[in-house]
Amino acid sequence: MVAPAASAPRQAETPTPGTPTPTPGVGPEELVELAPAVVRAAWFLLGAAVVVIVGWFLVEPAVSRAVRRRNRGNPTVQDAITRYVRVVVIVVAAVVGAGMAGLTTVLTSSALVVAAATLAVGVAAQTVVGSLVSGLVLVFDPEFSVGNYIEWEGGEGTVEAVTLRVTRVESPDGALVTVPNTVLTGGAITRPFGRDRYRVVQRIGIDYGDDPDRATAILESAARGLDGVADRPEPTAFVDELGDGVVRLRAHFWLEDARQSEVFEARSAFARRVRRRFDEAGITVSPASEHELRGRIAVDDR
Numbered sequence: 001m002v003a004p005a006a007s008a009p010r011q012a013e014t015p016t017p018g019t020p021t022p023t024p025g026v027g028p029e030e031l032v033e034l035a036p037a038v039v040r041a042a043w044f045l046l047g048a049a050v051v052v053i054v055g056w057f058l059v060e061p062a063v064s065r066a067v068r069r070r071n072r073g074n075p076t077v078q079d080a081i082t083r084y085v086r087v088v089v090i091v092v093a094a095v096v097g098a099g100m101a102g103l104t105t106v107l108t109s110s111a112l113v114v115a116a117a118t119l120a121v122g123v124a125a126q127t128v129v130g131s132l133v134s135g136l137v138l139v140f141d142p143e144f145s146v147g148n149y150i151e152w153e154g155g156e157g158t159v160e161a162v163t164l165r166v167t168r169v170e171s172p173d174g175a176l177v178t179v180p181n182t183v184l185t186g187g188a189i190t191r192p193f194g195r196d197r198y199r200v201v202q203r204i205g206i207d208y209g210d211d212p213d214r215a216t217a218i219l220e221s222a223a224r225g226l227d228g229v230a231d232r233p234e235p236t237a238f239v240d241e242l243g244d245g246v247v248r249l250r251a252h253f254w255l256e257d258a259r260q261s262e263v264f265e266a267r268s269a270f271a272r273r274v275r276r277r278f279d280e281a282g283i284t285v286s287p288a289s290e291h292e293l294r295g296r297i298a299v300d301d302r
Contacts, residue, residue, distance in 0.1 A: 040101040048097035055089030067139060081139065084164075134181035135164035143191065144184075149260045151190040152183070158260070197230060198255045198263055202270060205246040207284040212239050212247055215283055222273045223253035226266055230254040246286065 060082060067081045138144050139162060148159050150169070155177055157169040167184055169177045192198070206215050216237035223235035235253035242248075255266055278285050 040103070044097040044101035044103070046097075047100035048093040051093035051096050052089060055092070056086065059089065060085045081164075131165040131181050134185040135162070135166075137185050138162055138167065138181055139164075143194065144189065148191055149193050151192060152179075153187050154183070155179070193260050193263060196256075200253055200255060200263065200266055200270070202251045202267070202274075203240065204249050204251070204274065205243070205286040206249060206278075208245065208247055210247070210283045212249065214281065215249055215278070216251075218277050218281060218283070219249060219251040219274060222277055223251060223270060225273070226253070226269055228255050228257050228262055228266060230256045 063085050064078065064082055067078050144150070144159070144162075146159050146162060150156065150159060155169065155171065157171040157177060159167060160170050160176065161168040165181060167179050167181055169179055171177055202219075204215075204219070206212065216239070219237035220235045223229055223237075229235065230253075233254060235251065237249060237251040240248045240250040251270075253270075255262060275285060
């Protein structure tokens with residue numbers, strides 16, 4: 001019996017030049033493998049979208065209204081606060097979305113790198129960050145607003161603009177002074193015209209030969225006749241100090257209008273009236289101090 005001859009091996013078919021190679025199709029198995037990634041992406045987008053919607057449509061308008069109430073006529077700080085709030089909202093949205101998508105392990109593994117980068121940026125931008133924080137403190141301080149007249153160690157004037165880094169103040173002589181926010185938050189700030197009433201204190205010197213009782217009576221009567229002076233408490237005047245060749249008096253009276261312009265006008269009117277009445281009464285205002293000199297002059301024959 002003759003065994004059948006072994007069949008020759010079939011040669012692999014070579015594709016004809018110019019014929020495109022078929023690509024495998026996307027079947028159910030591939031869709032199942034992509035499902036976890038799609039679910040994570042959906043959770044990430046959902047979490048980020050919720051935070052962005054709440055932040056941009058609820059938090060940002062509320063913060064903007066508060067800033068506008070505190071800084072009317074200062075669009076610079078209003079726009080800056082809006083931008084900072086939106087940046088913070090985006091960062092929070094990314095973190096929340098990553099957490100809902102189950103990517104916390106990525107954030108945890110890179111925590112050391114993030115901490116090191118934060119430390120480096122903080123050290124390099126310490127002054128800038130301090131100014132920004134001080135600017136936020138001033139913006140949200142209810143006792144510090146544009147238009148207020150303030151006094152601090154080193155200057156005084158009217159607040160013209162408050163930014164997140166510096167505050168611009170117009171000095172009494174009209175100069176525009178740029179003050180770093182860290183200077184204002186690091187020291188005491190005085191608002192002399194920050195209340196409904198303002199107490200004017202005037203110091204005047206008279207000669208020792210004049211009657212101090214008559215001078216104080218003139219000071220009190222001069223203050224009572226001024227426009228805008230409050231009836232209660234009544235104006236008072238008294239002897240403040242006995243100096244070298246001069247008796248120093250001090251007069252107190254209260255103004256009902258605490259605006260800066262009203263205070264300056266009241267001071268000027270009071271000074272003019274006191275000077276005129278002192279001249280009529282023969283009282284010398286702020287006399288020059290007198291000193292008795294004693295000594296000996298020696299002549300050298302050489």
